[in-house]
């Protein structure tokens with residue numbers, strides 16, 4: 001029996017069985033053709049079955065698929081870390097690989113906490129955002145702000161402070177707790193699983209200054225926002241964090257892999273003769289050679305095919321297609337980069353939309369009060385408009 005994610009197995013609808021996929025299209029076992037409007041949880045940025053990505057993996061398979069990084073190393077992981085160091089802004093150069101976004105966020109938090117114990121600091125609080133989502137492992141659930149996870153912690157999460165994305169709340173949190181904070185972790189500009197909430201870069205700029213003033217590490221969880229989703233390569237191109245976490249699109253959605261990249265200051269906090277100052281972490285599959293090869297090719301495609309232009313065009317089409325669209329059940333329509341969210345007042349408004357989309361040749365998966373699309377960047381205009389038409393048609397029935 002397969003235990004499927006985020007559902008009550010007793011009442012869940014059976015999942016749609018996919019037999020093959022190409023480009024932005026998923027083909028079902030029963031012969032249906034569906035446009036994937038959400039890039040398989042936002043990671044398949046080049047679409048499915050891309051011949052160059054396929055080749056990158058198959059070439060490496062014939063060499064070796066995996067060797068551990070404990071005491072061993074290899075070309076693909078060295079090339080990927082060199083590429084990321086060169087590609088990421090400023091001195092975000094020190095790459096710790098892991099197998100999923102959640103684990104990579106765990107590593108970022110562990111880095112921040114140990115950075116402080118290594119320098120004999122007693123700081124013990126973490127600042128995070130209301131509606132934050134950083135993964136499903138324990139520490140990520142703790143910094144997250146999702147009622148579904150509160151069973152694990154009771155009501156209180158003693159050392160975690162959650163604030164809304166207003167400059168006022170930010171300044172108050174630093175004034176009240178600044179001296180006790182180890183780090184401030186955010187999904188920058190776009191909070192995904194917490195409800196596709198978008199906020200202004202001014203908040204991040206102010207936060208950067210406060211982190212400097214109070215000596216607090218700033219962590220960007222760009223597992224969802226990285227690689228173009230907000231219209232920026234990384235939000236870190238606009239405001240620089242001390243630690244950035246990348247996952248999902250890192251491998252073009254081919255293989256689960258993620259990376260926590262620290263700046264020189266964080267690295268230096270661990271780099272000394274004292275063995276207890278080492279970062280004691282080591283996922284079995286960190287730096288997996290197949291994942292590294294496909295990630296390198298994915299970055300090459302991103303650069304060579306000028307994805308930022310593609311994302312800009314997607315954004316323009318999303319705006320054009322939803323511009324004057326309104327319905328009394330809609331609370332807000334918002335867009336950032338290649339992400340459109342239609343938020344409704346009452347979540348029951350979306351009951352049945354998934355089936356409706358399916359019947360119209362679109363795979364969608366609304367959650368909370370959100371109907372949304374985050375398409376693969378290779379989507380053509382016609383398929384993109386089919387997605388927005390389907391979303392609008394739900395309200396026009």
Ligand SMILES: Cc1ncc(COP(=O)(O)O)c(C=O)c1O
Nearest residue numbers: 100101102134135187192223224
């Ligand atoms: C911002 C953010 N961080 C972390 C994660 C967790 O990544 P993973 O599912 O690869 O563990 C997600 C997944 O949706 C995410 O959106």
